Amino acid sequence: MILITGGARSGKSHLAERIANQKAATCEGKVLYIATSLATDDEMSRRIEQHKLTRPAQWRTHEGYRQLGNEIRQQSAFFAVVVLECITTMLTNLIFDWAGDNDPDYLDYLALERWLEPQIDDLLKACAGSQSEIIIVTNELGCGIVPEYPLARHFLDIAGRVNQKLAQQANEVHLVVSGIDVKIKG
Template identity: 85%
Template sequence: MILITGGARSGKSRLAEQLANEKASACGGNVLYIATSLVTDDEMARRIEQHQQMRPSHWRTHEGYRQLGNEIRQQSAFFPVVVLECITTMLTNLIFDWAGDSDPDRLDYLALERWLEPQIDDLLKASTESRSEIIMVTNELGCGIVPEYPLARHFLDIAGRVNQKLAQQANEVHFVVSGIDMKIKG
């Protein structure tokens, strides 16, 4: 498993796609691209479309953010390389699924994290047991200021713990800054 982290617009996706191309070419296989974003407005629709146009047309795309461990288990026999883009967006979507229309100031964040934990653990288990090369992209959120609002602070905490768990299990970890890849593990 390879984890690629860095700030927004740092070049993480480009690196993930480059590594996926290299690994797929080396084994003569194809790539499964798991896209976790949802179209929430016109701007997001444009961003998703730009990402789609950048990817090779022969890659298969699975759009979703739930039960990704199962998706990896089901597809790894067919795809020697899987790109999961991105963990932070997946977490956002799962958190909003769990919270619904609840007031963020009244959420039980410990219960939320307990609900998320088995899903993350299952994703990690599927990724580390898979014969496919799994390339995960996530955002490094710990380099900025601590957010003002409780939901954002708790999201930062949750994403930070998830990223630590992923990095611990990954064979390689890359940190991307301004388009420059720094391999920090493996």
């Protein structure tokens, strides 16, 4: 498993796509791209469409963020490479699913993290057992100030712990800064 982290617009996606193309070319394999974003407004729809245009046409795309461990288990026999883009977006969507219409200031964040943990563990288990090369993209959120609002602070904590789990299991970890790839593990 390869983990690629970095800030927003740092070049993470470009690096993931380049590595996926290289890995697939060496074994003449297919690539599955798991896109976790939701088109919640017109601007996000345009971003998603722009991302699609950067990927090779022969790649298969799965759009979704739930039960990705199952998706990887079901698809890994058919694809040489799986790109999961992106963990922090997946977490955001899962958190909003769990929270529903409840006020974020009064959520039980400990219960939320207990609910998320088995899903992350299942994803990691699926990645470890996969025949495919798994490339996971995530955002590095811990380089800024501590957010003012409880939801943002808890999201930062949750995403940081998830990123640590991913990095621990990954064979390689890349940090992308201003378009420059710095390999920090493997």
